[in-house]
Each structure stands twice: as structure tokens, then as C-alpha cells.
Amino acid sequence: MANKETKADVLQGTLDLMVMRTLETLGPSHGYTIASRLEQVSNGALQLNMGTLYPALMRLEQRGLLRGAWGTTDTNRRARFYSLTPAGKRQLGKEKDAWERMASIIQTVLRSDA
Numbered sequence: 001m002a003n004k005e006t007k008a009d010v011l012q013g014t015l016d017l018m019v020m021r022t023l024e025t026l027g028p029s030h031g032y033t034i035a036s037r038l039e040q041v042s043n044g045a046l047q048l049n050m051g052t053l054y055p056a057l058m059r060l061e062q063r064g065l066l067r068g069a070w071g072t073t074d075t076n077r078r079a080r081f082y083s084l085t086p087a088g089k090r091q092l093g094k095e096k097d098a099w100e101r102m103a104s105i106i107q108t109v110l111r112s113d114a
Contacts, residue, residue: 019060019066020066021096022038023082028071029082030079030082031050031080034057035053057082067084068082
């Protein structure tokens, strides 16, 4: 397990983008699946606790970007499954574009001799 110095810090506003992108990729999923997927794709650098993830899921649902529905997991447990709404899909597209523009600007600045 990674120590605190090697864990990735979640930048303000990026958690929502990562959650929505994960749901776009996986389809309807519950919190544990979302957290596991983010840990997997970050090679363990990003480990979200439920106290961080669930408020984000609730916030996205309240904004109308996700829809939550109760269901049963593969292990026969009740869980809330989240999926992107049409508004969430539109918002994800906007946020991905904005992120790519900002990442390009940052890369340009880091490469410059300024």
C-alpha cells in the first residue's frame, strides 16, 4: 500500500470528472466499483475512501448529472448503482474538453524556458 507521500492528491473539481468518466466507461456502477476502478487505472496511486467518494456521488446526483437506483451486487448485497444522465453526458464532454485544454497549456508552460 502506498504511503501518503506517494498517493495522488485529487485536485479540486477533478473527482467529478473522474467519476463521470468511470461511469461512461463501465456503465451503471456502485461506489465500491467506482473506487476500485479509479485505483486500478491509477496503478494504486489514487485510493479513495468512501467519505470522499459518496459526497461526490450525492453532489453529482443532486446536480442531475447522475441517477442513482438501488440494486443488488454480484455478491448479493444491496447497493446504490449510479449512471450518467443525458445532462451528465453533456457535462462530461464539456469537462473533458476543458481538462484537455488546461493540460495542454500546463505542458506548454512546463516545456518552456520561461
